[in-house]
Structures are given as C-alpha cells and as structure tokens.
Amino acid sequence: MGDIARRNNIPKKFLDAILSELRNAGFVYSRKGKAGGYSLARPADEIKIGHVDRVLDGPLAPIPCASKTRYQPCGDCDEATCQIRRLMLDVRNAIADVLDNTSLTQMCDMGGPEVLIAETMTA
C-alpha cells in the first residue's frame, strides 16, 4: 500500500480510505501480516469503472438533481421547465454507458498513473 501511495504521489491516509471503501464493496480484499496487503477480488477485466465510481462517488449524476435515488433539488430553478436538468439526464446516461462498458483492464491499457495502481495490486 505504501508502494501505491509513493508511486502515485497520494497521501497514504487518503488511499487507505479509498481502499477500505473498495473492500467494503467487494472490489478488493485485504490480507494482514508481513506478506499482506490489498489485491483485486475479481479479475481486472470483470471490474467496470462505472461500478467502482458509484461506490466511491455515489450515483453517476453530473449534478445532484439528475440523480433519482440521491436526488437533491437545485433550489433556484423550476424543475419542470429546466432544460439543463433534462440535458443532464442524457449526460448521466451517456456517462453510465461509457463507464459501465470500460473495464479496469481497458483503463490500464490507456496508460497513466492508474496503470501503476493496477499493476501493483495484481502483482
């Protein structure tokens, strides 16, 4: 874990919070002890980015009024006529469509610092 934090330049405490949420949701599991640490609970190509994102950030809503289960009104607009909200509902569906069809493996293939995390975790 210290390895992931160092290589990706993120605070260990922050990483700890993320990993613990991911563990609760069943995406990673942890082992105690000297040879312990975190590993992916499923093959990387089965883990979809959209599924992980819902766990870390809640419903895939671009703005709070575009979520159905975590709905919050904006307070300064009339929802029935709000064009932005209608547009954002489409945006939300588009987001879900992309993220739910992208696996961790595919994201790794795109490169970037996430590669390091995934490599460390599957190693």
Added chain:
Amino acid sequence: MSTSSGRLSVTIIGGGASGVLLAAHLLRNRDTDIRVTLIERRGEFGQGLAYSASQRDHKVNVPARGMSAFADDPEHFWRWLQQRGYPSSHGSWVFVPRRLYGAYLEHVLREAGKSNPGRLLVMSEEVMAVRESKNGIETLLANGTSVVSHSAVLAVGHETQPARSRGIAVRVGSERDTPLPADAEVMILGSGLSMVDAWLSLADANHRGPITVVSRNGLLPKGHRDVPPLSIDSADVPFGTSLPYFMRWFRDLVDETKKRGGDWRSVVDGLRPYNQRIWQSWSGHTKRQFLRHLRPWWNIHRHRLPPELHERLVAAVASGQVKLVAAEFVGVERAEGQVRAEIRRRGSSTREKLGVARVYDCGGVSVDVLSSSNPVIRDLVAHGRARADALRIGLDVNEHCAVIDHAGKVTEKLLVIGPLTRGRFFEIEAIPDIRVQAATLAARILSHA
C-alpha cells in the same frame, strides 16, 4: 426428411409460453419470408407447465396489465380480455385464471399463423435430439422423421423433477394424486408458489384436515399491492459489488421509500428492469452466495401472490389449519397405511417423524439439466453439445442465447429461450421477461434473413 428451401427457417422446440411468444415475434413482421416450425409433444399450444388446463382456477401471479405477449403493446392481453367480455370494472390490475392465459397464448399463435399464411407449421411430436448439419440444424423426431432448418430454438421451459423419496411423495395433479379423505393430515414440502397451488387445490376440494408446510426457511410468499414501481435509474444502481454492500443499498432504499410513505414493493418492482444486469455484474462467488442465502428471501418478495389469495392463505395459517414449519426434509417411508416423514427443525439437531396420509412434493421446478427428463436436453448434454452453466441452474448460453458446448464452443444456430437460460439472465421465468427475450431473439434470427 423435410428439406429447407432458400427462405429463412426456424424450428422451435416446445410449444409452451416461451415457444409461442417466440413464434409470434418471429411472425410479426409480415415482410420477412420465414418458415416457423413449432413442435410440442403434448399437442396443446401455449399450455406448458404454467398455463395448462390442469391448473383449473389457479391464478396468474402477475396482474393482467403486465401479461401482454408484446412488450411494445402492453394492452394487447387486456384488449383480448375485453373482447371476450372479461369484466373491466376493476381495471387491468386483476389476476386472471391461468387457463385463461393459456387460451390467450393459443389465440396469439393462431393469429400469427392466420396473418402469415403458409409460414407457420405446428406439429404434435416429441423431439428426441438436435444435430448440427451442413445447412443448419436437424431436429430428430420420435416418429423417425426430422426437420431441417437454418436454426433451432429450445423452448422447453420448466420441467418438474420426479417427486422425491422413491415415489412415496406425490406431485400435485399427477396420476397418483388420488382423492383424499377430507380430514386427512397432509404434508407439503416447499413453501413457494407451487405450495400455494397445492394448498389451493386442497382448499377447493374442501379439505379440512391439517396441512403441515415444511420448508428450509418457512417463508410464505408476500401479497401484491397496487403500487407504482419506484423510478430507479441505472446510474443509481450499485452494479458489480459484493452482496452485503448491495443489500445495504437495497435496504436503505426500502427504508427511505417507506419513510416517504411508500411501499417496499415499489423498490422491488423498480429494480426489475435492472435485475438481469445486476445478476450479470456479480462475480461467480456473489451469485453463489445469493443462491444459497438470499434466493428464498428474494423469491417471496419478488414473486408475489394476488392479494385475495394471500389473505386466504394468511387466514388459513392463522386458523391453524396450515402450519408452517422451518425444517429440513430428511426422508419419508411408508408405514401402516400412512407415510412417515422425517424432518429436522431449523436450529435443532434431532430428527422427528410425523405420520401423515400423504406428502406432496412442491419443491419447485427442476434446474439440473444433467438429470433432465427431456430427451433432447439429455441428448445434448450427454454428447457434450451443450453443458450446464457454471452455477448448474440451467444451460450454458452466450449473451445472444446461443448454446455453448462442453469445450466452450458456441453453436450460433442452436438457441435457447426461457427459464433454461437462467444461469446467464437469472430472472427469466415470468412473461414480462420472456417476451423481451423473445423480441430480442426474433430480431437476431430475422437479421440473418
């Protein structure tokens, strides 16, 4: 042997609800020249295990408004009911007798044939095997002939297992289900919808004797209420998580809904469009956990009873006539004109024996294709042309419902519809799900025209 001409041809094996729905969808577009051969061994079409006349006055467990043969024409069944003079005073949130639904399916099939002269052939034959041939699929019949078509679809639906315990336990409605003295004590194994059917048959025969219902969990199906489904979006659903995480989300949503004055049924029904996706997003481990620990609990909330029937059942339990026992069924033996059933109550390590006049086996539908009573399924599995899915609850199929053989190779021309695909889709037992699958399959078959 009938040979296939140049036009697109499909053989559907099984003429129950799934087979009829597929035939109707295939014949909906009159512009496509297609030959559909529908083969059913019983010679009654649309009357599979669920909707046969033997079910007498048993009701469909889904309101009429959800039972149209076509998802894009939701009023189709209701219009048919109206044309037949079914009372409309209570609206379409009514639960019709199952045999009436069987008659509707027959009507749907007849109409499909009438509006497509020469394109639908129905046969009363038993299918023994299917073989991949150069031109497609050859379907071998019990009478020694065969049908060749470009593709074939297995629509064999539900099948019941033989009753347990070397034929001492009895299936409701089977030949051995002879009349009983009205005050005889009986035991029913299983507490799901099949048990309700058995209890109803007994109640309708004015049975007065005590009825002990034994199941692992002792859970009764819940009743329907006319509440709208909660509007849930796919962006809200936590796909791919562990079971405890998902259940926490689900329970929180139920609690919030109740706090706003809503009903848990709205959450269960609101989730319905996503059930297949949720199932598919789970790991093998999570699926197994669900089947082992949550399935009975899910079933009673998801597959509910018409409200009047539920009230009657609850009243029968309250009166003491029906006794619910959470126990494991160990076995049954004949003893002095009676049968003696052995059970072990939940939480107890000792077994006890109960003497009853008859044990009804309502353990639900068979899911193990390896012990199928259907010759075509047995033949496919025995020759390695098909295999059980990883969870052993149906046949292994790919995302397009094509059969996967023992080596993992897909046979594109051999497809499956209905409950046998539950390993991949899980919720594929009710008309609202099967009609969508029929539409998808039909579109795919027709795209090869």
